[in-house]
Amino acid sequence: MSRAAVILIRIAILAVFLGAWEVLPRAGIVNPMLLPPFSTVLLTLGEILGRADFREAMAVTTAEVLIAFVIAVPLGGAIGVLAAENEYFGAIFKPMLFYVFSIPKSIFLPMFILVFGIGFQQKVAYATFSTIFIVIMSASAAVESVKSDYVLVAQSYGATRAQILRRIYIPSMMPILLETLRISMIFNFTGVMIAEMYASRTGVGHMIANWGENFMLPQLFAGVIVLAVAAMAFNELVRTLEARCSTWRS
């Protein structure tokens, strides 16, 4: 199948999906109270994007996501590299990290609320906490993916530490590092959303939770579309970079 055909079929699937979303509630097959037609949602979307309170909520959420990301990624990356490079440290902490990784982080939300309140700091702290473990694990996987043969060859040709770092470690680790960025953003965004939906006075997560509770479904669907598009846009951006960098590694 050619690339054009693939894209055409994907557009067709999307069109069928959106068409059903429009027609089913209009025809009364699905209750329009429960599923407002797509066009109604789009109109609402235009309306809420123009509202000052929604834009303010977007700004708050974006700031929370970015700050948590900027804290969690370098910190988790440093711990992950340490765990991969120092065998003893790794042997102690890796099994513990795997365990912490598999427990639901959200049950600790009440602790964050008790300590930080329900403001900006609490969202950043919780999102950092829920992201850092995946960063640690991916970063140590990235270091371990560097082939020891390459390092050995470079060393025998007399490469310096800086050269080995720049010429071997960074190119080999690049695809996994980008993948780490992508996946940690998913965790980070989810963390901020849960914290905002759980207890908050502001943010988009708080707004959609409120719309849901008040049965304002056109607004709710519009909010979900905004968040979903933002999440997918970042994801695709990093994936494009990933595809470019993977040509470095053969």
Place this chain on the structure above:
Amino acid sequence: MTRPSPRTVRRLIGLMLLVAWEATPRLGLLPELFLPPLSKTLAVLWSDRSLYGAALLVTLYEVAVAMLIACGVGILAGAIVGGVATLRNLLLPVFSSLYAVPIVILYPIFTAWFGIGSESKIAFAGVYGFFPVMLSTAAGIRTIDEQYLLAARSMGATLPQLIARVIIPASIPTVLAGLRLGGALTIIGVVVSEMLTSASGIGYLVTMNRTILDSPRVFAAIIVVLVMSVAFDILVRTIERRTLVWQTAGRRTSSADAAVPARLATA
């Protein structure tokens, strides 16, 4: 001086955490509101055991149904999408884009549709577990060694034989990885949704006691969730060890193993 073994150090750290949990609030280093002593939390858990037991039953019921949906549909869809080349090229990139969307934002829609009872939790946790299980199965199904298929075909295996003797045994590790992932995720999904909007279950106990600032009861519920996720982990590990003999059938690469935990989406 030799360094103590990592396992010993880990046990010491675990013990120290438990002691710290008891000692810091008792010594007044942290207010009891932030961290009630371990003994007090356990005492509360024991005295309210019928309440916590009933809530745990609700949660376990929701987890079981959601797990059935997430793993059943997820593994099936993953096998189909991963196994058929046309579908794979067409749909896999779309599904991995959709995976970037924080699924928790759909929960208000589910509560509006299904109410705040068990149905909305099951729907949410089912969807929450579905995507990663499907993606990991679709990736895993492709790790079946082509050589086995080729060898079986050249010895004249029929399609039913091929499925029964080669494809099923070779995909057991993939299915198990899917179960493990899906199970962990549905537990998370159910607890998260119970915490957000609910009237029963362990997650509800966490939220309800947090709003009335009853810290020992919040922590008692946290302990129950921790025990539940450890128990599930031990269960899956045991099953994995029992079926270890099967796993030589699949081509196990270290990168495929590493990819599985990386897909675990926790919340």
